[in-house]
Amino acid sequence: MARVTLDTLRKEFDRGTVVAVDDLDLEIDDGEFVTVVGPSGCGKTTTLRMVAGLEEPTSGTVHFDDEDVTDIHAKERPVAMVFQNYALYPHKTVRENMAFGLKMSTDMTTSERHERVREMAEMMGIEDLLDDKPDELSGGQKQRVALGRAIAREPEVFLFDEPLSNLDAKLRTEMRAEIQKLQKEFGVTAMYVTHDQEEAMTMGDRLAILRDGELQQVGEPTEVYQNPVNEFVAGFIGSPSMNFVDVDVVTDGTGATIRSDEAGLELALSAEYVRGHDLETGRYTLGVRPENIVVDESPSGDETLRSTVEVVEPIGSDNYVHLAVTEDFLARSPAEVKPEAGDEVGVSFSEDQIHLFDAKTGEDVFLTDEEIAAAVV
Ligand code: ATP
Numbered sequence: 001m002a003r004v005t006l007d008t009l010r011k012e013f014d015r016g017t018v019v020a021v022d023d024l025d026l027e028i029d030d031g032e033f034v035t036v037v038g039p040s041g042c043g044k045t046t047t048l049r050m051v052a053g054l055e056e057p058t059s060g061t062v063h064f065d066d067e068d069v070t071d072i073h074a075k076e077r078p079v080a081m082v083f084q085n086y087a088l089y090p091h092k093t094v095r096e097n098m099a100f101g102l103k104m105s106t107d108m109t110t111s112e113r114h115e116r117v118r119e120m121a122e123m124m125g126i127e128d129l130l131d132d133k134p135d136e137l138s139g140g141q142k143q144r145v146a147l148g149r150a151i152a153r154e155p156e157v158f159l160f161d162e163p164l165s166n167l168d169a170k171l172r173t174e175m176r177a178e179i180q181k182l183q184k185e186f187g188v189t190a191m192y193v194t195h196d197q198e199e200a201m202t203m204g205d206r207l208a209i210l211r212d213g214e215l216q217q218v219g220e221p222t223e224v225y226q227n228p229v230n231e232f233v234a235g236f237i238g239s240p241s242m243n244f245v246d247v248d249v250v251t252d253g254t255g256a257t258i259r260s261d262e263a264g265l266e267l268a269l270s271a272e273y274v275r276g277h278d279l280e281t282g283r284y285t286l287g288v289r290p291e292n293i294v295v296d297e298s299p300s301g302d303e304t305l306r307s308t309v310e311v312v313e314p315i316g317s318d319n320y321v322h323l324a325v326t327e328d329f330l331a332r333s334p335a336e337v338k339p340e341a342g343d344e345v346g347v348s349f350s351e352d353q354i355h356l357f358d359a360k361t362g363e364d365v366f367l368t369d370e371e372i373a374a375a376v377v
Pocket residue numbers: 013014018019020038039040041042043044045046047195
């Protein structure tokens with residue numbers, strides 16, 4: 001299979017007024033599964049289409065192993081693509097749909113093609129559907145056909161463009177697992193595009209996070225979750241999202257205090273923390289994840305701040321406790337912590353669980369320039 005390397009890949013539209021992909025560097029190892037994730041319009045599909053050969057880059061290159069494929073036509077690239085809308089021919093049967101791709105891209109004989117289609121259909125659990133037309137199939141069955149058709153071509157690179165968006169939640173979960181199993185079984189290098197951070201977290205060996213065409217961070221899901229390089233990644237990855245509060249940090253030679261008068265927040269930082277992080281007095285954005293916040297229904301006086309409960313949303317295993325700290329502040333508490341709306345509660349988190357971002361650039365202030373550069377390679 002192939003290692004895929006994107007080198008300063010750029011795509012401009014409308015005579016340069018729209019920069020869809022902004023000098024993107026990304027390497028996907030042979031057999032690796034990389035999920036490209038970001039909000040709508042950040043350049044995910046354009047990137048994928050340049051890898052497929054369906055979109056011509058404005059500048060930069062695409063390599064499969066050591067071969068520069070930038071100018072090679074889509075049909076000549078060893079890739080298979082799976083789309084959200086399945087892209088099946090409506091007048092052809094499942095068998096014909098699956099065989100057609102093989103006819104166009106291989107020199108297999110008719111009987112070889114039919115044998116391959118039968119094998120793939122069996123593997124995808126759709127052998128009983130081979131004589132059906134697409135409009136007789138459910139969304140999940142259509143996507144299985146599209147996957148079977150793609151894998152039958154034995155591509156070196158598998159490209160997925162939001163393939164599960166049209167399916168219901170349960171089927172989506174099932175198909176996520178199935179796609180990962182297939183990808184590992186065949187050892188195909190895969191690039192998977194989604195706007196859904198939850199999907200991105202559950203799939204893929206690594207995530208590549210894009211914003212406005214620019215790569216923000218590449219890393220394993222847990223790495224990105226625990227050590228986001230900037231406020232954007234911190235807020236985008238994780239559900240419910242990280243909470244943010246504008247704060248002042250005042251160092252006093254040994255320790256330091258984080259304060260926000262607006263949120264009524266005061267958190268003393270230890271001397272080790274201040275020394276270890278080389279923390280300076282200034283304005284920051286504090287980030288804390290909902291699951292790292294402790295809500296105390298009987299405030300003791302030792303809490304980080306006090307707040308009023310706005311809404312409590314039970315989700316079964318836990319409660320989402322919405323608090324009036326900032327406009328959108330949420331704690332994830334165990335099910336037994338269930339205050340009422342309007343209650344005053346204690347809210348605590350510790351220095352080990354916070355992130356501090358530069359108030360101007362949004363960068364995690366504890367990362368060096370080298371660490372930030374390493375996070376996007
Ligand atoms: P979505 O999740 O909504 O599909 P995306 O992250 O895949 O978004 P792209 O479709 O790659 O984003 O689009 C990136 C940017 O390029 C957007 O601003 C989009 O409007 C613009 N764009 C994409 N294709 C074209 C085109 N053919 N002509 C002009 N602008 C385009």
